[in-house]
Structure formats: C-alpha cells, structure tokens
Amino acid sequence: MVAHQARWLQFFQRPSLSRQLMLVGLVITGLCGAIALFAPLLVQWGLLASPQEFLTNPLHQPPGPGHWFGTSRQGYDVLARTLFGTRAAFQVVILATSLSLCIGVPLGLISGYWGGKVDRALVFLMDTVYTLPGLLLSVTLAFVVGRGVFNAAIALSISYVPQYFRVVRNHTTSVKTEPFIEAARAMGASPAHILRKYLFLNVIQSVPVLFTLNAADAILILGGLGFLGLGLPPEIPEWGYDLRLALDALPTGVWWTALFPGLAMTTLVTGLSLLGEGLSEIFNPPTQRGI
Template identity: 80%
Template sequence: MTASSKTQPRWLQFLTYPSLSRQLMLVGLVITAFFIIIAIFTPVFQAWGWLQDPNASLINPIHEPPSGQHWFGTSREGYDVFSRTLFGSRAALQVVVLATSLSLIVGVPLGLISGYWGGKMDRALLFLMDTIYTLPGLLLSVTLAFVVGRGVGNAAIALSISYIPQYYRVVRNHTTSVKTELFIEAARAMGATPTRVLSRYLFLNVIQSVPVLFTLNAADAILILGGLGFLGLGLPLDTPEWGHDLKLALDSLPTGIWWTALFPGLAMTFMVTGLSLMGEGLSEVFNPEMER
C-alpha cells in the first residue's frame, strides 16, 4: 500500500485495495440492489401489464410447471408464482426496513444515554435489555405477533423488539469507553451541555458499528418474517409473502409440484445472502484489523 493511500479514508482504502472481502461485499451489494429495484418497480410492472395480479387465481386453477406464459409456474390455487415471488420481495423489504429502523431509532439513543449517565438508570436498562436479548428472536416475534396482530407495521414492531438490545449494547459499551477520552473532557470544560456532548462528540464516535448491525439484522429479519409467514402470522394472509407461500407449497411437494417452493425459497436465500455479505464487508470497513 502506497504512502498516499494511507491518507485515504478507511472505506476508500477498502474499496480500492483488492481483497476477497471487498469482492464479496460488492456481490452482496449487487444482490441487495437487485431486490430493492424489484421491490420498488413491481407495482409499475403490474400496471404496465408485465405481471399478473399476485392474488388473482386462474379461471381453471391447474398447477402448471414453469413455461413461457408462467415463468415460475402456477400453484395449486392457480396463482402465478413469478408474480407472487416478486411481490414477496416488496413485502419483505417493507417490513425489514421498518423493523430495523425502529430498533435503531430506539436502541441507539438509549445506549447513548445509558452509557453516558450510568447509575441506576443504566443498571435498569441493562437488566431489561439483557432479559430481552436472552429470548430467542423467533419465539419473541411469534409471541408479539399474537399480541399486536397482522399487518406490515405490526410485524415490524414484533421484529424490532428483539433487535433493540443489540443496538443498545453496542452503543452503550462504546459510549462508556469513549466518554472518558480527553476530547470529551475538554468539551465539558469548555461548557458543552450534555445534549451537545452526546449529539456532536459521542454519537459520531460510537455510530460506526451501527451500519454493520443494520445489514445483519435485516438479513435475520427476513428469515424471522419468513418463519412468521410460515406459521400464518405477521402479514395478512392475502399478502404475497415468501414464508406464507412456502407453507402453501408444503402440501404440493409430495405430488411433484416443486416449483411453488423452489422460487420463493431461492428468493429468500439470495436476499439473506446479499445482506449478509454486505454486513461482513462493512465490518471490515470499520474494523480493518479483522482481516488480519
């Protein structure tokens, strides 16, 4: 690495320096971007007549294998699997982005405040977050889904609760170590208010690990959302969703109707893989010593 590259930002060094992690991150970025584009433009494709209504059953419901007319075949209910798979990416993206954003919005401020002030509030929050963290994510989401009911917003809330402790713990631990640094003490000595110290100095120094958590939690949220859909929870039953479609396809597999399960399963697998590769790449961007 040249002397000039040492002055480059860490993220720019990562992108310009050839490594397997960089290549895998770019692959993950391409996969994720593909699904985002599909999720955004799927209603447009339907309006242009390129996609069938995902909830419209054929006049004569017959499970047809993949063909030129139905690229991914049709289900036993007469649904077009290609259309439902594409619309399933839209449902997954909506819930996952909302869930991870809610957990970030709640967990990061709580971690900052708890780590900065400490005391009884810190111990109480730490006990609460550790209690939530010990519960399996799927079990907690299933329980909350029973309570809040179906819907995009309700499913996002059910998913976000299990991710709040992760943001809280990471931000709190960084805050407790950074708040004793000399530049924080200098800011206090110059009359900076606690709010200013938190927002201007501490926040920018402890936020670096949050993008890594965001992408990894998004990948995990897709799997949990699929589990909720498979159990008949989460989204309304008439919403195209990968987990629910896999449940409907379960009865079709013994009769040789393999395509109704294959394509939603592959879509879920690729989207989770793309987000996971992005998370691993971002982890190296913010922690370059991990590669060594």
C-alpha cells in the same frame, strides 16, 4: 470523518476477497431493491399478473411460456407472488430494523453516558430481552399485535433493540472519558449537546454493520412468522406464507411453488449478509487478514 474515509479508500483499493464479496452483496441487494420498487409497474404494463389474481388456467400449472414460474394450488401466479414478496420483505425489514435502531441507539447513549442506576436498570432490561430467542419473542409479540406490515415490524424490532444498545453503550463508556469530551464539559456544554454532537458521531460507526446483518436475520424470522401464519395477511405476498402453502403440494410433485420463494429468500439474505461482512471489515478492520 477523515479516518472513516481512509478506511473506505483502503478497503476498495485492496484486492481482497472481502471486497469482492461485498460488491457481490451490494449488487444482489440492489437488484432485489429494484425489483421491490418496480414490481407494481410490471403489473401496470401487463408484463406480470397481479399477485392476488386468481388465474383461469389449470391449477398447479408447471413453469412455461404463459407463467414462467408456474401457478400455485390456489391459482396464483408464482412469479408475481415471488417478486411482490420482495417488496413486502423490504417494507417490513427496513421498518423493523429502523425502529430497533431508533430505540436502541438513544438508550445506549443515555446508559453509557450517565451510568449509575440508569445504566444498571437499562442493562438489566436489555440483557433480559437479549436472552430470549428472536423467533420465539417475535412469535409471542405477533400473537399480541396481530398481522400486518407495521405489526410484523414491531414484532421483529424488539429482539434487535438490545444489540444496538449494547454496541452503542460500550462505545459510549469508552469515548466519554476522552479529553475532548472533558473539554466540552469544562466549556459548559449540556449533556444533550455532548451526546448529540460529540458522542453520537463517534459511536455510530458500527451501526451500519448491525443494520445489514439484522436485516438479513429479520427476513428469515419474517419467513418463519409467515410460515406459521402470523406474519402478513394472505392477500399480501410473503415468502414464508407461500412456502407454507407449497408444503402440501410438494408430495404431489409440485416443486415450483416452494422452489422460487425459497430461492428468493435465500438470495436476499445472502446479499445482505455479504454486504454486512464487508461493512464490518471497513469499520472494524482485523489486525491480521487471512485473505
């Protein structure tokens, strides 16, 4: 614990580009999180149209005072759909990465600690899943489980389980031979107690890095599912689905229905990626720094 605190202190005291980029990523992610949290209040206060509301104004209305991001071919307010798309992205991605974490970390601990046939079977299973492209696996699972927030999270989470498994297993196999683990066994500590109290806290350090980077990747895959019509139902604002609707309007010069959802997706992915890279330098500091 003291070593981790020292790493955080050294990182933020050092005037490096990585620290600055991490702070930028933290601000971007925090602002997007605030938008996701407070978007419904904007509707209640009358500052924003409901994302499902069909407007009485002309369709394909360009950005202006009445509708800052314009309106879509379907009569939706693009600003409302874009802001509420942030809410949907956070809901699905946090749920998906949390599910994969809760599955991959325990399996990695068990596989690395027990070894033998259990380890070989789990490694074979996870390597098989890991070789499948994430988008292809998510599309296949989306066909099976259907559309919806929880179903989309399940479709996304499976492809990330092997990453948590591999990282935690590798750390566990190296830590389980340490003297303090041997001392715990000699004192009669049960395997469950050793896994929970000694191994877990020592191998969990890389998980926050994976969590943020997987979240950034999951947003892109969720956008791909939405673009294919396999993500969330149409009544739930989602950036990928809105980009799909905007595709037909682009040849007619209606650029705003694609621009703003695309910028929102790019912004959040960039913020999470910068945050993940900063966390990676804290928990896994390089021996030689080029910045």
